[in-house]
Amino acid sequence: MEETLLERLGVSATAEAVYWAMLDHPTWDVSELATNLDIPETVVHDALSALADRALITPSTSRPGALRAVSPQIGLLALLDQAEQQMIAQQATLQAARASVLARAASHDTYREREEIVRLEGVDAVRERLAEHARTASESFMTLTTGRAMPAQAIETGKTLTRIALSRGVTIRHIYQERVLHDAASRAYAELMAAQGEQSRVMPEAPLRMTLVDRQFALIPIEPRSGRGALEIRGNHLVSTLCLLFDMLWERSTPFPRPSSADENGLTDQAVAILRLLRQGRTDEAIGRQLGLSERTVRRIVRDLMRRLDAESRFQAGVEAALRRWI
Numbered sequence: 001m002e003e004t005l006l007e008r009l010g011v012s013a014t015a016e017a018v019y020w021a022m023l024d025h026p027t028w029d030v031s032e033l034a035t036n037l038d039i040p041e042t043v044v045h046d047a048l049s050a051l052a053d054r055a056l057i058t059p060s061t062s063r064p065g066a067l068r069a070v071s072p073q074i075g076l077l078a079l080l081d082q083a084e085q086q087m088i089a090q091q092a093t094l095q096a097a098r099a100s101v102l103a104r105a106a107s108h109d110t111y112r113e114r115e116e117i118v119r120l121e122g123v124d125a126v127r128e129r130l131a132e133h134a135r136t137a138s139e140s141f142m143t144l145t146t147g148r149a150m151p152a153q154a155i156e157t158g159k160t161l162t163r164i165a166l167s168r169g170v171t172i173r174h175i176y177q178e179r180v181l182h183d184a185a186s187r188a189y190a191e192l193m194a195a196q197g198e199q200s201r202v203m204p205e206a207p208l209r210m211t212l213v214d215r216q217f218a219l220i221p222i223e224p225r226s227g228r229g230a231l232e233i234r235g236n237h238l239v240s241t242l243c244l245l246f247d248m249l250w251e252r253s254t255p256f257p258r259p260s261s262a263d264e265n266g267l268t269d270q271a272v273a274i275l276r277l278l279r280q281g282r283t284d285e286a287i288g289r290q291l292g293l294s295e296r297t298v299r300r301i302v303r304d305l306m307r308r309l310d311a312e313s314r315f316q317a318g319v320e321a322a323l324r325r326w327i
Contacts, residue, residue, distance in 0.1 A: 272326070
């Protein structure tokens with residue numbers, strides 16, 4: 001049996017039937033939906049939960065306590081955009097896997113030219129090579145940083161090398177995996193580099209750590225956690241593949257968030273936007289999609305706001321913020 005439109009986007013056939021029924025009959029309650037669709041009320045409740053998670057229904061402003069279906073122009077296009085982003089992420093993962101396999105294979109291929117793949121043994125060798133690139137690069141550095149936090153020595157080395165490269169007119173583009181910036185020292189480093197001229201972006205998940213120089217050299221850690229060193233790949237088709245991967249990730253990442261000035265209530269513009277969406281009954285996923293944040297970041301901000309507002313639920317936080325004239 002051929003899938004329906006919403007089934008292709010991860011919505012069950014039952015939830016889809018409930019969604020279209022709510023669009024055609026906005027005043028129907030749960031019992032009326034169950035009667036007219038000939039399904040149990042428990043199934044209707046499950047469908048409503050699934051639709052809420054997909055931001056296809058929202059609390060009604062004209063009928064307190066009731067729900068309304070979001071227009072297809074908004075809801076379905078958001079689902080399509082989400083599906084497209086998932087496909088792009090899968091493509092990036094496959095490209096990264098391909099690049100990793102090619103790099104490992106090339107390092108063991110005795111028929112390749114010796115200058116094409118160079119193994120840098122140990123952290124010191126990698127830092128010395130990066131220092132050399134910082135002093136000789138003519139166009140660009142492109143770096144992808146992953147993991148939980150940047151080591152202290154890497155931060156200090158990065159400050160020095162970034163300053164040298166920028167002073168020579170080299171363009172630096174840096175993508176940080178979001179969880180790296182959960183570490184205070186790593187975030188302070190990213191903010192400092194952005195202030196000095198580094199072009200920075202953030203993405204929830206990143207496939208591998210790497211540095212690309214002048215689109216001619218690529219440095220990839222052999223084992224990022226062990227500090228065993230790196231492979232430097234020089235001027236072959238694999239470097240071009242890695243550059244294409246970086247460009248694709250750059251396009252789907254979000255600009256690095258500069259520190260926001262808080263209002264008289266100590267709220268940033270981002271926090272105010274989240275409170276407004278909470279009052280509308282939006283899920284963390286829907287809020288993140290609308291504001292360009294990861295679901296984890298939204299959950300962290302919501303927890304902090306609920307604590308400040310002494311609220312027991314997300315919706316109560318939105319209502320309490322309105323009562324206090326925070327929004």
